[in-house]
Amino acid sequence: MEQRVYINKIADFVDKEVTIQGWLYNIRSSGKLMFPELRDGTGVIQGVVVKSAVPEKVWEDFSKLTQESSVCVTGTVTKHPKKEGVYELQVNNIEIIHIAEPYPITPKEHGVEFLMDRRHLWMRSPKQTAILRVRNEIIQAIRDFMYNNGFILFDTPIFTPNACEGTTTLFSTDYFDLGKAYLSQSGQLYAEAGALALGKVYTLGPTFRAENSMTRRHITEFWMMEPEMAYYDIDDDMNLIEDFLEYVVQRVLEKSKSDLEILGRDISKLQNVKKPFPRITYAEAVDILNKKDVPLIRKTENGEEHIRPFPWGEDFGAPHEEAIVEDYDKPVMVHRWPAEAKSFYMKRDPNDPKIALGVDVLAPEGFGEIIGGSQREDDFEELESRIKEHNLPLEEFQWYLDLRRFGSVPHSGFGLGIERMVSWICNLEHIREAIPFARRPNRIRP
RNA sequence: UCGACAGUAGCUCAAUGGUGGAGCAUUCGGCUGUUAACCGAAGGGUUGUAGGUUCAAGUCCUACCUGUCGAGCCA
Numbered sequence: 173m174e175q176r177v178y179i180n181k182i183a184d185f186v187d188k189e190v191t192i193q194g195w196l197y198n199i200r201s202s203g204k205l206m207f208p209e210l211r212d213g214t215g216v217i218q219g220v221v222v223k224s225a226v227p228e229k230v231w232e233d234f235s236k237l238t239q240e241s242s243v244c245v246t247g248t249v250t251k252h253p254k255k256e257g258v259y260e261l262q263v264n265n266i267e268i269i270h271i272a273e274p275y276p277i278t279p280k281e282h283g284v285e286f287l288m289d290r291r292h293l294w295m296r297s298p299k300q301t302a303i304l305r306v307r308n309e310i311i312q313a314i315r316d317f318m319y320n321n322g323f324i325l326f327d328t329p330i331f332t333p334n335a336c337e338g339t340t341t342l343f344s345t346d347y348f349d350l351g352k353a354y355l356s357q358s359g360q361l362y363a364e365a366g367a368l369a370l371g372k373v374y375t376l377g378p379t380f381r382a383e384n385s386m387t388r389r390h391i392t393e394f395w396m397m398e399p400e401m402a403y404y405d406i407d408d409d410m411n412l413i414e415d416f417l418e419y420v421v422q423r424v425l426e427k428s429k430s431d432l433e434i435l436g437r438d439i440s441k442l443q444n445v446k447k448p449f450p451r452i453t454y455a456e457a458v459d460i461l462n463k464k465d466v467p468l469i470r471k472t473e474n475g476e477e478h479i480r481p482f483p484w485g486e487d488f489g490a491p492h493e494e495a496i497v498e499d500y501d502k503p504v505m506v507h508r509w510p511a512e513a514k515s516f517y518m519k520r521d522p523n524d525p526k527i528a529l530g531v532d533v534l535a536p537e538g539f540g541e542i543i544g545g546s547q548r549e550d551d552f553e554e555l556e557s558r559i560k561e562h563n564l565p566l567e568e569f570q571w572y573l574d575l576r577r578f579g580s581v582p583h584s585g586f587g588l589g590i591e592r593m594v595s596w597i598c599n600l601e602h603i604r605e606a607i608p609f610a611r612r613p614n615r616i617r618p
Numbered sequence: 619u620c621g622a623c624a625g626u627a628g629c630u631c632a633a634u635g636g637u638g639g640a641g642c643a644u645u646c647g648g649c650u651g652u653u654a655a656c657c658g659a660a661g662g663g664u665u666g667u668a669g670g671u672u673c674a675a676g677u678c679c680u681a682c683c684u685g686u687c688g689a690g691c692c693a
Contacts (some may be wrong), residue, residue, distance in 0.1 A: 204650050
């Protein structure tokens with residue numbers, strides 16, 4: 173009796189007759205033999221159609237198929253005659269559901285623009301489905317880690333009346349009689365309210381940045397996971413980051429092995445991601461830059477100016493991050509930053525008011541910043557003057573200041589960019605492949 | 619936003635300033651173990667747009683459009 177099964181479970185059905193409900197990915201023929209490759213979303217399996225062994229109609233039906241035609245194929249599962257651990261389907265019947273029109277995406281090479289214009293079809297290909305399954309596993313691992321460590325899921329609003337951080341540009345929209353609303357660039361300020369209510373919370377959802385950044389690491393709509401913890405200082409924060417990253421990476425290694433294989437990922441690099449991670453201060457990072465003679469490059473009217481030694485107080489660019497990370501095979505935590513380079517809500521170091529208690533986590537292999545976190549300013553006066561210094565509208569922050577009026581406590585948190593995490597774990601060339609439909613400054617379709 | 623590079627068949631790419639080609643895809647034919655299968659044949663073009671230089675422009679010049687990569691900013 174035939175049974176419906178999915179391709180990723182096919183090994184359990186050797187010598188049994190099964191029906192695969194899927195699509196034709198590719199087909200090769202050799203006279204009286206055909207080798208259709210079937211995909212069903214969980215994997216790909218090669219069918220074998222022998223002309224002398226199937227009814228004439230089955231042979232004719234297979235001859236008619238175009239790439240991405242949808243079919244239900246029945247056959248007996250066998251081991252591949254040459255390849256260990258690979259299975260085939262000895263076909264004996266087919267039901268055609270739909271003959272596809274000529275499919276634009278062939279198993280050959282295509283350009284980026286062509287593929288992104290057809291993202292809704294491109295995502296059917298083996299590499300893209302593998303990435304999307306790994307993304308699923310990463311998010312599931314994050315949720316499990318948070319749940320098992322006592323964090324409460326705390327959903328923050330996407331419509332907001334003001335900037336969480338005054339620095340970056342926001343998308344705006346009309347909001348009835350209340351004027352402008354802005355799409356959230358971070359759920360952090362709301363998560364802080366949640367932490368003072370529930371102890372440990374996290375948000376996981378889309379965030380928006382109207383930055384005209386055309387790099388392989390930026391999209392305008394990205395997903396962020398932001399935990400926020402009451403009674404955590406910056407060192408507690410870094411301890412959590414270590415536990416968290418180790419868990420997620422090792423969990424994905426365990427559960428998504430076959431997908432990482434499809435992606436050609438060097439697994440040994442990810443196996444290294446075990447705590448402790450290197451922790452270096454910003455000042456130590458600057459020392460590294462100067463030892464390696466990496467200058468700050470500033471653009472001027474007549475070209476570029478190379479400044480040596482790297483001046484204290486400047487933020488790092490891509491070449492600096494690379495130079496800092498290249499000696500390590502684990503994520504690197506850079507902490508205690510110049511306050512001026514960082515956001516208004518970060519707490520100052522009690523030992524040095526020029527230092528903010530922030531931490532950036534740089535992924536290995538040049539994938540750049542994946543996490544940014546900090547201990548938050550919990551003193552009312554300090555925070556209020558910081559808001560004023562940054563020219564932020566004080567009225568809009570009164571509710572936020574309330575958190576320092578009513579039972580203020582030391583608290584910390586961080587934000588993880590989901591797509592950057594996916595890019596790193598899957599070793600992607602570009603972040604646009606880390607999310608089903610990437611939004612960039614020059615693309616909103618499909 | 620700035621910088622570099624690119625735009626030729628459905629796709630990926632060739633073409634010294636001098637007759638625009640190939641592979642894949644499509645259609646047809648062949649092949650009993652193929653792996654981006656292979657072999658044979660056919661159809662497929664206003665060379666991104668607008669100007670200019672030249673006897674002659676896909677090729678050189680100018681502007682614009684679109685894209686890619688990099689920088690800044692950030693997760």
